[in-house]
Amino acid sequence: xxxxxxxxxxxxxxxxxxxxxxxxxxxxxxxxxxxxxxxxxxxxxxxxxxxxxxxxxxxxxxxxxxxxxxxxxxxxxxxxxxxxxxxxxxxxxxxxxxxxxxxxxxxxxxxxxxxxxxxxxxxxxxxxxxxxxxxxxxxxxxxxxxxxxxxxxxxxxxxxxxxxxxxxxxxxxxxxxxxxxxxxxxxxxxxxxxxxxxxxxxxxxxxxxxxxxxxxxxxxxxxxxxxxxxxxxxxxxxxxxxxxxxxxxxxxxxxxxxxxxxxxxxxxxxxxxxxxxxxxxxxxxxxxxxxxxxxxxxxxxxxxxxxxxxxxxxxxxxxxxxxxxxxxxxxxxxxxxxxxxxxxxxxxxxxxxxxxxxxxxxxxxxxxxxxxxxxxxxxxxxxxxxxxxxxxxxxxxxxxxxxxxxxxxxxxxxxxxxxxxxxxxxxxxx
Numbered sequence: 001x002x003x004x005x006x007x008x009x010x011x012x013x014x015x016x017x018x019x020x021x022x023x024x025x026x027x028x029x030x031x032x033x034x035x036x037x038x039x040x041x042x043x044x045x046x047x048x049x050x051x052x053x054x055x056x057x058x059x060x061x062x063x064x065x066x067x068x069x070x071x072x073x074x075x076x077x078x079x080x081x082x083x084x085x086x087x088x089x090x091x092x093x094x095x096x097x098x099x100x101x102x103x104x105x106x107x108x109x110x111x112x113x114x115x116x117x118x119x120x121x122x123x124x125x126x127x128x129x130x131x132x133x134x135x136x137x138x139x140x141x142x143x144x145x146x147x148x149x150x151x152x153x154x155x156x157x158x159x160x161x162x163x164x165x166x167x168x169x170x171x172x173x174x175x176x177x178x179x180x181x182x183x184x185x186x187x188x189x190x191x192x193x194x195x196x197x198x199x200x201x202x203x204x205x206x207x208x209x210x211x212x213x214x215x216x217x218x219x220x221x222x223x224x225x226x227x228x229x230x231x232x233x234x235x236x237x238x239x240x241x242x243x244x245x246x247x248x249x250x251x252x253x254x255x256x257x258x259x260x261x262x263x264x265x266x267x268x269x270x271x272x273x274x275x276x277x278x279x280x281x282x283x284x285x286x287x288x289x290x291x292x293x294x295x296x297x298x299x300x301x302x303x304x305x306x307x308x309x310x311x312x313x314x315x316x317x318x319x320x321x322x323x324x325x326x327x328x329x330x331x332x333x334x335x336x337x338x339x340x341x342x343x344x345x346x347x348x349x350x351x352x353x354x355x356x357x358x359x360x361x362x363x364x365x366x367x368x369x370x371x372x373x374x375x376x377x378x379x380x381x382x383x384x385x386x387x388x389x390x391x392x393x394x395x396x397x398x399x400x401x402x403x404x405x406x407x408x409x410x411x412x413x414x415x416x417x418x419x420x421x422x423x424x425x426x427x428x429x430x
Contacts (some may be wrong), residue, residue, distance in 0.1 A: 020045030020086030021055060021126060028069040029417055030424030034388050037166070038355045039065035039110075040413050041072065043118040044429075045085050047126060055125045058413055059087070059116030061110035061326040062354035063168065063204070069426055071111035073100075077149050077428040080115070082253050086126065088119045092332045105304045109329055116330025117361050117409060124408035132367025135335060140155040142400035143366040145377045146203030146245065147196055148353050149185035152384045155354060161412075166372045168213075171207065171252030174248055177382040182207065189232035190239035200398035203245030203374065208232045209262060210251060218254035226265045233269040242270070250277035252258060252302060256285055261295040273298040273320055273349075280308075286317040298322050301351035304329075313344045318375075324351040325361035334365050342371040356386045360393065360410045375401060387425055389414060 004276055025044035030036065043057035061068050076095055083091065091113065097109035124131045151174035155166070166172075174183030184192040196204055209229040212221060221229075233246055239279045249384055254262065259277040266274060275298035290297045294317035299312050304327055312318050321341045322424060338348045348371050350362030358378065364420055366372040382394045390411040395402070404410030419425060 002100050018298060020084040021045040021122070023080050023083050023085045024040060025078065025427060025429045026072055027418055027425070028065075028072060028423055029426070030065045030069070031389065031417060032424055034385055035355060037062050037065060037155060039167075040355075040389070041112060041114040041118055041183060042413060042418060043080075043085065043122060045113070045122060045123075047085075052131065053124055055085075056092045057120075057122040057125075058357060058409060059114035059117030059121065059330075060357040060409070061114040061357070063110065064107055065424075067107035068111040068114065071107050072115065073426055073428045074113060075108075081428060081430045085122045085136065086380060087120060088116065088123060088332065091119065092116055092329070094211040094283075095372045096329065101363060109304055110327055111331040113326040113333070116332050117326065117357055119362075120331045121409040128369070128407045129406050131331065131364040131409055135365070135368040136333075138403060139368060139370045140366070140403070142402045143350075143363055143372065143375045144202045145375045145396055145401050146179065146205060146247065146377050146378055146397060147201050148205040148249070149181040149192070149207065150353060150378045150380055151180040153379045154182060154378065154380065169210070169253065171210075173211075179383055181378075181380055185233055186211070189284065189343045190227065190235045193236040193240045193244055195362050197243045199242050199396075200400075201244065201396075202399040203247055204236075205247040205249050205376070206232060207249055207251065209248070210253065211254075213251075213253035219340060221261045221304075222257050229262065229264055230269060233271075237269055244272070245272040247272050247298075248274045248277070252279035252300075254278060255286045258291060259289055259388050262336060263289070263295060263408075267294050269361075271295050275320075275322060276300050276302060280312070283311045285315055286312065287315040290319070298318065298349060301327065306337055306340065307311050309340060313341060313346060318346060320347050322349040322351050323362075324354075325365065326354070326358045327406030331361050331368070336362070337372050338365065338369045342369075342403060347371055347373045349373065352376050353378055353381075356381075356390045356394065357409060360404065363401055363403065364409060373391065377401070389417065 025040040025045050029040050039061050041059040045055045047055040120131050154171040173182040212225045273296040278300050280300045298320040299318035301322050301324040352359040392411040
């Protein structure tokens with residue numbers, strides 16, 4: 001679908017400066033055959049680089065991609081088309097203030113996140129620098145990563161319903177085979193831990209209580225349920241000792257009573273943190289949970305606005321905060337939230353269980369912010385899905401990811417993805 005727009009006039013454009021390269025087009029597409037929950041964005045400009053490549057900004061967001069695409073083309077395009085692509089803060093502030101008129105979260109904030117990533121990518125390309133350097137880095141040469149135990153079909157097209165991206169937190173249980181880490185983490189966890197340690201991974205995140213929730217709900221656990229959830233982690237500790245950090249993701253499935261049972265039981269296996277055992281929809285309950293937990297608590301990629309994070313920090317509800325750059329408002333918002341956490345002396349974790357530019361955005365912020373301690377990765381995505389989406393390999397070496405050195409965000413969408421005849425393609429052009 002093509003939307004040809006004239007440059008808007010009046011108040012929507014009064015702060016859209018013309019001193020830098022102009023935005024001349026917005027292209028979105030949904031790779032239904034790879035990751036149907038992913039929205040891929042390109043922001044086209046009228047500028048070129050020193051080696052004559054067009055300056056195109058690359059961004060993404062995840063979940064309900066058709067809704068986020070509609071926000072970009074139907075709501076944000078009149079502000080952006082014809083405007084200065086380097087006026088990042090001006091665009092962010094204007095669009096954020098407009099979407100808060102009707103809530104300011106959901107598809108609107110995810111759309112803004114994708115736009116913000118792409119504008120920072122443009123700024124890096126125009127200046128010839130990676131984003132982390134534009135934002136004051138480096139504070140490190142590489143960021144430590146951990147492996148979330150998803151498999152090749154976590155987030156990929158459902159084999160029974162190819163256009164469906166699945167429900168958040170309800171991953172494919174997997175099957176035996178290479179990179180089937182979800183299956184292996186439940187069925188051969190010791191072998192998986194040994195493999196990850198040999199590859200240099202610093203940590204592995206488990207979803208070992210999810211099956212308990214799916215079987216009987218999240219309000220009360222029997223001792224059998226607790227033993228079932230702990231069994232893989234006990235085996236890992238028996239096999240590799242403290243050679244790898246363990247984390248538990250509860251996907252927000254449990255209420256307070258069950259969460260307390262899990263927290264008490266987890267002391268035995270010494271996790272680095274537990275995250276989203278509770279849904280983050282009541283800060284007072286989250287704070288109560290953390291006060292009585294004897295293991296550290298991470299909160300939460302499920303949060304979106306800076307004020308959500310402020311409330312959590314004010315209440316003392318988190319030992320770590322976790323941020324997804326493509327849900328909170330992009331690189332700009334991620335940096336602000338990480339700065340806020342640093343004031344409270346709370347470290348930050350970067351989330352990515354979705355697309356390649358979420359990962360790259362997290363690494364860019366980690367390159368300029370000393371408060372970030374870990375970057376999430378899914379090695380099955382890196383090996384199987386990302387090569388079908390971007391033009392550069394993502395390399396994890398000895399449990400670390402080096403800071404990207406190329407100008408901008410660090411990769412480009414594959415050109416072949418953006419075909420006008422693709423059913424998930426849409427564009428708005430100046």
